[in-house]
Amino acid sequence: MNSPKRIDVHQHILPPEYGDWLYKQGVVGAGGINLPEWSVDGALDVMDTFGIARSILSVSTPGVHLGDDREARVMARVVNDYAAQVVSDYPEKFGYFATLTLPDVDGAIAEANHAFTVQNADGVVLIANSRGLYLGDQAFDPLMEELNRHHAVVFVHPGELPGGSVDGIPSFAMDFLLDTTRAAFNLVKNNVPRRYPNLKFVLAHAGGFLPFASHRMAIAMVATGARDPFEALRDFADFYYDTALSGSPAALPSLLAFANPGHVLYGSDWPFAPVAAGAYFNSLLDSNETLDERTRAGISHRNAQFLFPRFLAHPVSDAT
Template identity: 35%
Template sequence: MESSPKIDVHTHYLTPAYVQALKDAGQFPGPDGLPFTPTWNPDDHLAFMEKNNISKSILSCSQRHLGREVTREVNVYAADLKLKYPSKFGFFASLPLPDIAGSLLEIDYALDELNADGFVLLSNFHGIYMGDPQLSPIYAKLQERRATVFVHPTAPCIARTCNHDVRSSAPLADAYMIPIMEYLFDSTRTFVDLLLSGTAAAHPDVNFIVPHCGSALPSLLDRMVVSSSWDSDGFVSTRGPIQPITASFVKELFAKQFYFDLAGVAMANQIHHMLRWVGTERFLYGSDVPWTPWAGAEKRLKEIEEELPKLFGEQEIRDICYGNALKLLAM
């Protein structure tokens, strides 16, 4: 098919302070077992966009927890880039979680002073997953601001004491890079927590972008629905009773608050499974550059452009690549 204009909602940037934070955390040559940290600059990113008919990129930082100082630095950098190239770049602001007080301040600052398009949250913050009651003040603020939240996976935290040490955070972490399996599992883990805890439903004005076309959610949603009804038989979470949910409830929630990006390897199987749960208006384009190298992202894009016409009409494809993000981000 002829290349459709695209808005890229899953794409990243790196600043010197961010790279130094990786080094200080011992995550070098790359985080989460990756053998590299990519070089990045705006010119290379703009060239990639021009070559692949990407109208706008919504940048975010990923993988690492950042303190208040580095968080502010990366957010100001992205805001300056958006100001310089308003038609080309937007950004999801980072938050210094698990610092609740600092994050509440940063939400208002990012929206009121930096003109952020939303926020990027990691799948967990030192073992605090997205349905954790500790995050209640954050969700109250996000609800107040009617914010969009893009979630990016990080290494799982089996115990709160792990401090995201790759050697202790996941089985087989020394054998296989964390992104191969654990990114998908940790994204799924945190969204199951978000759904079963009732957190998403309790904040109806917060929109969530799920990475990698739902990660492993399509394989678990049916089990999650059935398991939630076990509460009446004494199966409860450690936080208390689980609110039983139904497949129709999940579909309604997804249709109101959830979007699914196509970053990664989404076309062979995942998109087919997600279509049981959502319509085309909930899909968004994502490249994952530069953590997915530029050439690799172009291969994934070619797969998308070859497979989408087998499933959808021209207008639906335009919406997936461009229109859905345009509506979500009100650009």
């Protein structure tokens, strides 16, 4: 079957200066995957191959904070200026999530304000943990307050676990899923979604283990005395989720059964997920006979259009 045109909320960008800087810092990969090549032409080619009409670009882990606040602030501006220029050059093809400087909160607030007021960013990307400090920690409340003021979309992307990985098991295979799940738990445990109601969180990779383990995690809220478990479940379900590497017939039913209607979005994870992997998961989505046309169109593009005003100006057709 021919797929409807998609809106990809999980597509990465590697500006040349950022890639060179990572190599100089000794970072040659992320999650057990070597840093891939990236170019505008390459992105447009993959979008054409995958039937993607528009993509929201973001920098992946490790982000820009490798231990030095000043250096992180400089590099955040470099990558955001680059991404904003790509969007300016191709306004009907791309949007972008601004990169911030956590755990440097002051730098993150300044960069977020610049990204929203000067560069028209579509949201921000935050790594689930910043040097061991997870989203939801009260140390990040001033940033949440600033993002709430901007009615921001916050894309939560996994990083390396604070405890390190296990030899022979690439981080992207399991640790990344746990990292996102920990961040989601901590956000809800500390009542961040309700204290900052203008925020909309998008969890990468179907939220890691969250949909599958949500009720077990809600019980843990009781054990810790943190939250009412039924409120916690409602907050978990109110997150947005992307399908990057998660559109399989094993993962997708759990996600759709759990997430609020309209909260599942398409994601490719290119170029960290190679074309073959993206094609495989696209084929699973497209051949899934349990999806009705409304659900299929929602995942493909409708849900993203409601979430991101940029795309309402040039809506994607439901036509296949």
